[in-house]
Amino acid sequence: MNEHDDAIVAVEDRNASYLSIVVILGWFIIQWQLSVLMQSFFQHRYGAHRQFTMSKRWERFFHLLAWVIQGPSYLHPPTYAIMHRMHHAYSDTPNDPHSPFQQKNFATMMWRTRTLFDDLRYRRVAVEARFEGGFPEWHFLDETVGGWTTPVAWGVLYTGLYIVLATHWWLFVLLPIHLVLGPTHGAIVNYFGHKVGYHNYDNDDHSRNTLIVDVLTMGELFQNNHHKWAQSPNFAIRWFELDLGYQFVRLLGWLRIIDLSRAQVPHWRAHAEPVSRPS
Ligand SMILES: [Zn+2]
Ligand SMILES: [Zn+2]
Secondary structure: OOHHHHHHHHHHHHHHHHHHHHHHHHHHHHHHHHHHHHHHHHHHHHHHOOOOEEOHHHHHHHHHHHHHHHHHHOOOHHHHHHHHHHHHHOOOOOOOOOOOOOOOOHHHHHHHHHHHHHHHHOOOOOOOHHHOOOOOOOHHHHHHHOOOHHHHHHHHHHHHHHHHHOOOHHHHHHHHHHHOHHHHHHHHHHHHOOOOOEOOOOOOOOOOEOOOEEOOOOOOOEHHHHHHOOOOOOOOOOOOOEEHHHHHHHHHHHOOOEEOOOOOOOOOEOOEOOOOOOO
């Protein structure tokens, strides 16, 4: 092999290296956004709160879509709904499933959430009757197919793809986060959304609006607005706030895939406590 061939091989190696970085980072970023969008739209706004309605067929479609998109960190919708309703009922008090004011740090809060999620999922702890019902249930997908083997199978698949695609050791740093994207999104929202930012309302808890345009978690970081108007599909209230997840909800409403006609409409008035008006 002469010098000319060596140069060609070097260029090809560099191109393959760039491609590997673009593919892995692109996959990670796209899946981050789509996973949190599905969590916000399906498990949270629809499953836990029923802020809008849809036909059983569309419910099944989005249930399956959440399962595919969230992959190894798919969040069991009934358990998500129960735990999330507990969060609203007990926000920042000792019975809150996850609060930065009850757990010492980000990691302990995430661990407590995880263990309680499993306890609720397998009914090892009692669930108050008021937190039950009205959430999407699909026995075949979530119980027959879903079990501990399914996330393991997703994990093996993702690890295999990293081994094939990654040409730099540091890209593997992303893999453990990639495998637990759903809980990571939840922990970011529950930690920073109750710790960092401003508040529009006094909700008798520590909920905060962390960002004024929330791209990172698709609107979920408007926790203060959301704790005030839990039945509203729009988490942004003031003129400078933008909830990207709600834009997706609006699009589906406009396409008549979901029904927003009975959705709660939030209000903001400076220097005055807004009046609750479910419409
Ligand atoms: Zn909250
Ligand atoms: Zn909520």
